[in-house]
Amino acid sequence: MSDTVSGTAVSIRGLRKAFGAKTVLDGIDLEIGRGEFFVLLGPSGTGKTTLLRILAGLELPDGGTVLAPRRRTTVYQEPRLVQARRVLANVVLGLPRSAREAGLAALEEVGLAGHDRAWPATLSGGEAQRVALARALVRDPELLLLDEPFAALDALTRLQMQELVAELCERHRPAVVLVTHDVDEAVRLADRVVVLRDGAFAVEQPIDLPHPRDRNDPAFIAHRRLFLSHLGVAATAH
Numbered sequence: 001m002s003d004t005v006s007g008t009a010v011s012i013r014g015l016r017k018a019f020g021a022k023t024v025l026d027g028i029d030l031e032i033g034r035g036e037f038f039v040l041l042g043p044s045g046t047g048k049t050t051l052l053r054i055l056a057g058l059e060l061p062d063g064g065t066v067l068a069p070r071r072r073t074t075v076y077q078e079p080r081l082v083q084a085r086r087v088l089a090n091v092v093l094g095l096p097r098s099a100r101e102a103g104l105a106a107l108e109e110v111g112l113a114g115h116d117r118a119w120p121a122t123l124s125g126g127e128a129q130r131v132a133l134a135r136a137l138v139r140d141p142e143l144l145l146l147d148e149p150f151a152a153l154d155a156l157t158r159l160q161m162q163e164l165v166a167e168l169c170e171r172h173r174p175a176v177v178l179v180t181h182d183v184d185e186a187v188r189l190a191d192r193v194v195v196l197r198d199g200a201f202a203v204e205q206p207i208d209l210p211h212p213r214d215r216n217d218p219a220f221i222a223h224r225r226l227f228l229s230h231l232g233v234a235a236t237a238h
């Protein structure tokens with residue numbers, strides 16, 4: 001992996017990945033622009049997390065080339081906080097002492113000003129996930145990898161977190177790859193959505209709607225219907 005040329009944050013050519021006899025990713029080509037919000041939708045077990053782990057440098061491809069920025073960070077479904085460290089220490093974990101101010105600013109940005117000395121165990125699920133976002137933010141990633149970061153949250157918190165992520169990404173403009181099962185979340189946030197099925201992209205669709213997006217807008221509904229049909233779900237069942 002190496003830093004990429006201007007304009008493109010991620011460049012993937014002919015990516016292939018198998019586990020034993022099972023081919024999970026089969027000849028994926030993908031370019032993601034700087035500042036682009038890219039969403040990977042797909043049924044369970046289709047290789048979304050595997051693709052994300054390859055982009056994070058945690059998994060090696062079996063074939064093809066993958067270029068991604070070195071300054072990349074992942075937010076997972078669980079916040080993965082160190083329980084024995086206070087909130088601010090979690091945010092700046094592994095960074096020099098001089099990152100403290102930036103850590104406090106990141107906490108403020110995610111709506112947790114004043115929580116810097118709190119212990120992770122005292123936070124709600126949504127707050128803990130905000131800390132995970134602050135920890136990502138303070139690293140100023142060129143590539144932000146989001147692996148179902150809202151999946152464990154209640155419905156209302158989930159909507160609030162989607163708004164927060166939309167805002168943060170608008171301000172900081174990292175390239176984003178979000179993995180989700182939630183079609184509305186994809187249409188709400190994405191510049192482009194792909195549905196991954198059987199190792200390849202079943203559909204690839206730019207979402208060219210202004211923000212914030214209205215879930216009752218006919219264009220929003222049309223996108224929802226398209227993705228649900230590619231996921232094998234009738235739109236009326238949603």
Ligand SMILES: Nc1ncnc2c1ncn2[C@@H]1O[C@H](COP(=O)(O)OP(=O)(O)OP(=O)(O)O)[C@@H](O)[C@H]1O
Pocket residue numbers: 019024042043044045046047048049050051
């Ligand atoms: N380290 C591994 N060893 C063996 N098989 C693996 C490994 N990692 C993933 N797999 C298999 O690869 C396939 C794709 O897994 P992956 O987690 O990427 O799917 P996913 O689309 O993210 O699924 P989900 O939506 O359920 O999280 C699955 O069949 C999984 O069992």
